[in-house]
Amino acid sequence: MTDTEMPQLQKLMQTPEVQNAISSISPGLVQRRAFRPPRCAVFEQPFTVLEEAHGYRFEIDTEARRQVPRIIDNPVQVVIGQDALPDEALAAYQRRRTVGIVFSGGPAPGGHNVIAGLFDAVKAANPDSRIIGFLMGPDGIIESEYVEITEALVDQYRNIGGFTMIRTGRTKIDTPEKMALSRQTCQDLGLDALVVVGGDDSNTNAAFLAQEMMDDGIQVIGVPKTIDGDVQVRDADGNVLCAISFGFHSAARAFSQDISNLCNDCSSDRKYWHICKVMGRSASHLALEVALQTHANLTLIGEDLADFVDERRIQSAAPTGDTDFTAYGITLRHLSRVICNAIVRRAAVGKNCGVLVIPEGLLEFINEIQVFIIKLSTIIADYNNKHDVDFHTAFPRLEDKLEYLRRLSKDIQGDTNVGIWSARDDELFNDIPAFFQEGLLTERDSHGNFQFSLVETDKVLMGLVKDYLTILREKGFYKMGVERAYYKKIMLKGGLDPEDYAEALFVAPAADYLLVKESIISLKTLKQALVKAGLLRDDDVVPAAAVKIYNKSVPNLKTQTHFYGYDGRGSNPTRFDCNYTYNLGLTVFSLIANGVTGQMAAIRNLEKDFSEWEPIGIPIGPLMHLEERKGKLSLVLEKSLVDTKSLAFQIVKACREEWLAATPGEDHYRRPAPILFDGHSEDERPLTLELNRLSL
Ligand code: FBP
16 A cells, blocks of 8 residues: 555545444444343332242252252242332342352353343342452352443343353362352452352352352352253153253354255255264254254254164074173264265265264263263373372373373273273274374363363264265265266267166166166276176277266265354344343342342243243252262252153154155255344244143
């Protein structure tokens, strides 16, 4: 740019048109910020009280009763709207409060609206009340890092995705020191209540904090967050209290939009299989919703694979009267065969393309891998408990880690974990590719969870798929089907009789898509087939048209891998999540104002119309049970996995064949609308909820 052009550019940049184009305040942002979610009917009244909801039953873990005795007998409570309160109750309701709030774990769309709902309710009850936002997750509580949440701050983030306002972190308040520091911060700030917005681990933390801070008069309330959708609450009789955690719908819709675009792309040029790994650390809820939203050609559901029974193995063991236990549960190899089958069948009808959805937590449902994950988690946790330096610092390189495992298997480590890692484990582990070994040895998160997002599950699986497809191609079982009309055109153009050649070339010469015979796997075998059929002599050259048809039948699998996770986690919330989270914020205040602690705010009837939504408080203590974490049993909230008996799953299963579309003609993709904020094209709620409601 010349010196004379520079001032001109600067002048131009000041014009409203350019300013408008480069402003970070987009029209969509303005619209989102201005939106005020509707309130559940009970919040239309100025006050609320809590009523015990009878008829719910929990099976309480004895360890939970021992560790959180003061909140374990909390009941389920329903929020009821009131026009007026008796004087004493009114004073308690409206008293000046300081409420702290923290985000914990991964972001989930809608988090800002929890703050907005809480802020609006707190300020409506008493404009002098304060809200403190702890920064960077639980670390903010431990280290007393916080901001005061003001109206201007709330207005900046209404209906906006991310946890940007106060950010988040994964630290767990899991030691007496961290608990003491957290308690000190809450006391120093004069908190009346602390709100923990998080998933299973964070709500577990909330329960312990509630127990610990009861004597300080500090109430602790949890909020069910996670895009994974695995925080769902039912009582012991299966009655639904919380159908889904917030953030799930928005993330699923964001993933579905992108995956639907891939369906459009791949059915246009028919040259790629798109391999889409979709977040969801353990449960496959997101993959299931994506399947319903997009009708991708093949969606794997971890929970379904865990139920797999290899009938052939059972039958072959039957005559001996033995049970072949290896028949239960799927292996990686077998799973790769399932994928190959889909690819081969679509290829046979000319579809050298497709969309495969893999849930991030898939490996947890594959027997042989799950065993490795559990064993390695125990070994790493045990090492960390016994040594000053942690496992990953002590053994930074993969070779060092493998050497440690080798020594362990040979009983020369002087460690108590001898026996966990056998010579056979070592042998099997050494058989897998280095990148996968690294993945399985990867650092566990602060809760001791295996970090599935760091493992290239798709790469492991597709490696096996490609190897097996090569074998199938060499054996002549994997071919591209050639369209009959195309075949005819090429042969006639080459001066050959299509009917004569069809008999020699194809398995079923009358079909719409013609499959070249298994024995024809090269130009040499093509010539042999034509000679055998009397169409050529030994010294003839294979006609160009026949070569062209043969080449057309040779498959060439090209894949593109995609990971859908962080993008959806950061997406703007759908209207469902905006409404859900804002009302969760209002519910949190009702629980606080009515003096309870150790409860999780929730909305009952999420699967129904908004007019039927009912804000409730769910006791956290009874939801806790013992699970293996960091090599020992710990109390945590039970994760909800996909129920393979649920209607949503059964419908996906029933549609599998149709969505695979291994038939001539169009695929059956569904095109979900983008996450719109107004208009009527948006789904009212997750399709999973919509369907499961029908079986409730
Ligand atoms: P939360 O359970 O904390 O909401 O997070 C879930 C999740 O989004 C998983 O789907 C994913 O495996 C994980 O977070 C990734 O975590 P990180 O942010 O540590 O990479």
